[in-house]
Amino acid sequence: MSRRTVGLLLVIAVVVVSCGGTSRTPLLADGRILYTSNGCAACHGSAGEGGAGGPLADVVRTFPQCSEHVEWVELGSAGWVETKGDTYGSAGKPITGEMPSFSPRMTEKEIRTVAAYERVEFGRLEEETVRADCGV
Numbered sequence: 001m002s003r004r005t006v007g008l009l010l011v012i013a014v015v016v017v018s019c020g021g022t023s024r025t026p027l028l029a030d031g032r033i034l035y036t037s038n039g040c041a042a043c044h045g046s047a048g049e050g051g052a053g054g055p056l057a058d059v060v061r062t063f064p065q066c067s068e069h070v071e072w073v074e075l076g077s078a079g080w081v082e083t084k085g086d087t088y089g090s091a092g093k094p095i096t097g098e099m100p101s102f103s104p105r106m107t108e109k110e111i112r113t114v115a116a117y118e119r120v121e122f123g124r125l126e127e128e129t130v131r132a133d134c135g136v
């Protein structure tokens with residue numbers, strides 16, 4: 001192998017490794033697909049930075065428990081108002097009515113998975129803690 005080839009291979013290896021730095025666990029990979037394919041990313045931003053839907057960095061403060069987070073995604077804004085009241089989350093945020101309901105469009109397991117994804121990726125919780133809390 002020429003020095004140039006070795007150099008080139010090194011560059012490729014560095015690129016591959018640095019891309020691999022963002023590689024995800026199976027749960028996060030599945031969550032990412034669900035987050036994108038169900039339109040969450042379209043409203044909440046690909047990095048959870050917000051858009052038509054708010055940013056998700058504070059999602060763990062909003063829903064300290066995964067079960068509430070899951071319930072929110074199942075019901076959506078209108079379903080929440082109908083069954084739970086016109087504010088949501090621990091800080092009692094007012095509801096604008098624009099978050100769609102994802103049940104039964106997504107299965108319960110899918111909703112748990114996407115909630116877990118948001119809690120780890122944007123809420124910065126440990127994956128192990130989140131897996132236990134969300135039951136995934």
Ligand code: HEC
Pocket residue numbers: 035038039040041042043044052053054055056058059060062063069072073077089093094095096097098099100102114115118
């Ligand atoms: C059409 C836009 C839209 C889509 C699609 C959408 N959301 Fe939302 N989401 C909202 C809006 C708007 C709110 C704020 C609720 C309100 O005011 O009614 C919200 C709120 C939330 C919250 C609460 C965040 C907080 O800390 O207050 C979570 C969690 C959430 N969405 C998760 C999801 C997930 C998961 C998906 C995909 C399965 C999703 N959203 C898809 C618009 C959207």
